[in-house]
Amino acid sequence: MGHHVHVRLSQGLSVSENGELIEHSACRCGATFTKVFDARGGEPEPES
Numbered sequence: 001m002g003h004h005v006h007v008r009l010s011q012g013l014s015v016s017e018n019g020e021l022i023e024h025s026a027c028r029c030g031a032t033f034t035k036v037f038d039a040r041g042g043e044p045e046p047e048s
């Protein structure tokens with residue numbers, strides 16, 4: 001078989017204990033992926 005290009009089908013979102021948004025996705029072949037979005041991306045951290 002040649003190269004298989006995974007198709008990332010969204011499986012939903014969750015939030016890690018660090019407050020990061022995690023997107024779960026999976027290909028029909030069974031491969032799974034996670035993509036982490038830093039929820040604080042670039043923004044100054046409010047300190048109160």
Ligand SMILES: [Zn+2]
Pocket residue numbers: 004005006007027028029030031
């Ligand atoms: Zn695949």
